[in-house]
Amino acid sequence: MGHHAEVTDHDVRVLDDSEYRTAHSLFRGTLHYTPAPDDQWKFARESYEPGRTFGAFADGELIGTVQSFPSRLAVPGGGVVPHAAVSRVGVRADWTRRGVLSALQRAQLRALRSAGDVAATLRASETAIYGRYGYGVATRYRFLRIDRRTAAPRTRPVGRVRLVEGEAGERVARGLFDELSPGRAGTIARWPAWWGLTVRRVAGEENLKIAVRYGTSGEADGYVMFKVAPGEHDSSDDKPTTLTVGDLWARDAEAWADLWLFVLGIDLVDRVAASGRPVDEPVEWLLGDRRACRVVEEVDETWLRLVDVPAALSARTYRSGEPVVIGVRDAYLPENAGAYRVTADGATRVDDDPELVLDVDVLASTYLGDVSFSTLAATRRLDVVDPTAPARADALFAVSEVPYSGTFF
Ligand SMILES: CC(=O)SCCNC(=O)CCNC(=O)[C@H](O)C(C)(C)COP(=O)(O)OP(=O)(O)OC[C@H]1O[C@@H](n2cnc3c(N)ncnc32)[C@H](O)[C@@H]1OP(=O)(O)O
Numbered sequence: 001m002g003h004h005a006e007v008t009d010h011d012v013r014v015l016d017d018s019e020y021r022t023a024h025s026l027f028r029g030t031l032h033y034t035p036a037p038d039d040q041w042k043f044a045r046e047s048y049e050p051g052r053t054f055g056a057f058a059d060g061e062l063i064g065t066v067q068s069f070p071s072r073l074a075v076p077g078g079g080v081v082p083h084a085a086v087s088r089v090g091v092r093a094d095w096t097r098r099g100v101l102s103a104l105q106r107a108q109l110r111a112l113r114s115a116g117d118v119a120a121t122l123r124a125s126e127t128a129i130y131g132r133y134g135y136g137v138a139t140r141y142r143f144l145r146i147d148r149r150t151a152a153p154r155t156r157p158v159g160r161v162r163l164v165e166g167e168a169g170e171r172v173a174r175g176l177f178d179e180l181s182p183g184r185a186g187t188i189a190r191w192p193a194w195w196g197l198t199v200r201r202v203a204g205e206e207n208l209k210i211a212v213r214y215g216t217s218g219e220a221d222g223y224v225m226f227k228v229a230p231g232e233h234d235s236s237d238d239k240p241t242t243l244t245v246g247d248l249w250a251r252d253a254e255a256w257a258d259l260w261l262f263v264l265g266i267d268l269v270d271r272v273a274a275s276g277r278p279v280d281e282p283v284e285w286l287l288g289d290r291r292a293c294r295v296v297e298e299v300d301e302t303w304l305r306l307v308d309v310p311a312a313l314s315a316r317t318y319r320s321g322e323p324v325v326i327g328v329r330d331a332y333l334p335e336n337a338g339a340y341r342v343t344a345d346g347a348t349r350v351d352d353d354p355e356l357v358l359d360v361d362v363l364a365s366t367y368l369g370d371v372s373f374s375t376l377a378a379t380r381r382l383d384v385v386d387p388t389a390p391a392r393a394d395a396l397f398a399v400s401e402v403p404y405s406g407t408f409f
Pocket residue numbers: 001002003004030031086087088089090091092095096097098099100101102103122123124125126128129132
């Protein structure tokens with residue numbers, strides 16, 4: 001935790017709708033983009049909901065901003081908690097490293113807690129930023145690259161996959177996503193403007209396609225969104241025609257396999273890339289040559305902040321096992337700090353001495369089940385008081401499915 005003098009020369013407050021475009025341009029500027037032109041702003045503007053955007057001001061000028069979208073998060077055991085999807089974090093280059101983001105985070109975390117959000121998540125531009133504010137890596141995803149010419153799928157589609165153009169495609173996709181979400185732990189509900197920003201905004205410029213899978217009963221049960229960047233269409237490998245899968249959700253394994261077989265079967269494609277896929281998605285097993293599928297990257301996806309620790313610990317379920325007492329530290333929301341006794345039946349706040357102690361960002365990393373307490377003890381991310389405590393906590397927090405979000409924002 002740093003000790004620079006915080007918030008002496010700037011103020012933080014909630015922005016109103018006359019200020020959203022300035023905030024959006026400021027954020028884009030911190031990512032080195034120019035302001036959004038009118039035809040793109042119309043999609044971004046819908047995603048600014050009242051009371052959810054903060055600005056930091058110095059000398060009457062906006063110098064930093066943070067925002068969040070209203071959402072829900074699925075937790076282990078099938079529960080769902082109120083969740084804020086934090087985004088558009090930026091501080092103008094001439095004001096960085098003076099505590100501006102820290103002041104914005106303080107205001108935002110406090111507001112989320114008051115509004116009843118149990119958790120917040122974000123996607124981090126850099127890994128050094130958010131741990132101090134209590135965000136920990138809670139899910140991972142992987143990026144695939146499949147050489148389509150050698151992939152040779154081992155099986156054929158069972159149902160029917162059809163391309164559905166334009167708004168009709170989006171409507172089917174959206175209906176299916178809302179039906180399938182929240183699904184596994186880590187999935188989040190998408191806010192209405194997500195679709196405009198992710199689908200409609202890019203549909204024109206990037207040739208986005210939506211294909212829908214229909215089962216033998218004729219009902220839609222999965223979809224894939226993808227785009228193809230045409231290459232040279234010759235034998236040189238300089239610019240391979242690449243199909244990129246952006247979003248793929250299916251009700252069951254049969255629909256899932258059919259959607260992959262569909263994208264792998266499209267003619268005049270050299271390479272199929274997929275971004276942000278679950279780490280346990282068995283694409284390799286569909287292929288005749290599993291080496292045709294390369295994992296290009298496996299990296300942090302969800303950075304999770306438990307805004308209300310007692311509520312979060314009560315919202316998920318636990319496996320059978322011996323109880324454990326966990327001590328939690330939280331510098332930004334001190335009301336979360338304390339000892340929690342976790343048993344197979346749930347979690348309660350206690351006055352007992354903790355058997356292991358961790359910062360709230362480390363607790364967040366264990367919360368959805370992606371990493372064990374023993375791993376975090378071995379890597380010295382938590383303090384072990386009783387040497388048997390990590391194994392007891394592992395047993396209670398264990399999950400059967402790897403957590404995954406699958407929604408980029
Ligand atoms: C969810 C999203 O939107 S991700 C996108 C995040 N935005 C960007 O990456 C845009 C470019 N970067 C920025 O705008 C800014 O650098 C920000 C927002 C990341 C940080 O804002 P700042 O006002 O500089 O942060 P602030 O001064 O409050 O920093 C607090 C502490 O974090 C550290 N820190 C902040 N950002 C970084 C960073 N990018 N790398 C390393 N350390 C950092 C500071 O050094 C400081 O440490 P200290 O307390 O030990 O002194």
